[in-house]
């Protein structure tokens with residue numbers, strides 16, 4: 121199952137660490153963490169056991185999103201916060217009176233139930249609302265809740281959202297929906313009562329916190345329609361998918377690259393497609409976390425909203441092959457030795473031996489820089505001798521004599 125385990129008990133990695141122009145510090149302190157490739161493979165076999173994410177079931181799969189302020193939120197993390205018993209997601213959308221009129225009530229819900237372990241977040245899945253516009257709306261209506269932005273409408277599809285102003289209460293422990301629907305019957309299209317005659321959300325919250333099922337687990341929630349982007353009817357692997365993978369993934373996911381499996385053919389990609397969906401939805405991959413709303417980055421590795429929707433729609437459709445030659449068969453991304461140009465100075469690390477199995481503790485490797493005067497550091501790059509065994513490197517600088 122794990123080829124090469126006996127024949128090759130050790131893998132070697134001589135890590136090159138380069139300093140372009142060094143500023144000040146006479147000592148560079150390098151922390152290296154290495155992991156065995158075989159261990160990683162084993163981990164991936166385990167990871168394959170994760171349940172598929174298709175269908176609108178009651179259990180909410182993990183997902184991660186940025187909010188209107190650019191802050192990162194992960195569903196699993198929220199659920200596992202010790203004080204959290206339930207998550208209340210309120211579906212927001214700009215310009216919808218049925219949303220705007222609910223804000224004071226939701227603040228009262230947070231006031232009353234926040235201390236009892238209910239975390240309230242908003243979710244915006246509107247195609248037409250930009251982050252800037254959501255910020256403006258939040259300011260105008262004093263929505264001081266995190267508004268998670270589902271730009272690729274991933275959760276809109278999974279939760280089966282059709283309208284805004286819906287409240288969804290989720291049990292943090294089971295991650296199942298306990299209640300979904302309206303807050304009460306006060307608001308309806310073009311109609312508004314001064315007082316509700318029936319309340320739904322608050323009794324559902326009370327029942328849930330008492331450990332009981334709400335009497336009414338689902339009600340109709342009047343709100344504004346959410347238009348879901350219709351993915352192109354015929355997404356073709358060769359025409360639409362492989363180019364995105366080449367741009368965003370294959371640089372690492374190639375034979376000998378740092379990604380643990382190569383995206384080297386349609387069959388490979390299809391086999392990994394469910395796992396790809398999971399890591400995209402949870403924002404683990406591509407490993408690029410710069411916020412696209414802040415400036416423009418050179419060599420941006422992030423998926424655009426369009427690319428993300430296209431990939432996910434294709435996976436959802438069962439990753440169809442379609443026509444055309446396989447653009448990933450035999451494709452090898454250009455490899456460059458130094459991404460930042462030829463360095464002024466290369467510092468070799470002593471060769472690191474990595475056992476074929478097991479978890480390794482951090483290794484701290486100290487190296488001295490050869491400078492005897494202050495110099496400017498313009499950039500630096502880590503160039504692993506064996507990408508298959510290097511997991512990550514943290515490089516820090518220390519002044520001589522400091523701890």
Ligand code: HEC
Nearest residue numbers: 160164167368369372378379380395396399405406407421
């Ligand atoms: C900069 C390099 C890099 C890029 C770009 C990249 N990956 Fe990865 N990927 C990795 C590494 C490294 C791992 C292993 C992570 C680990 O061991 O913690 C990985 C792991 C994975 C896994 C397995 C996750 C698991 O935990 O089982 C999947 C699936 C994946 N990547 C999909 C993608 C997709 C899809 C893209 C493009 C949208 C992508 N990756 C882009 C480096 C990359």
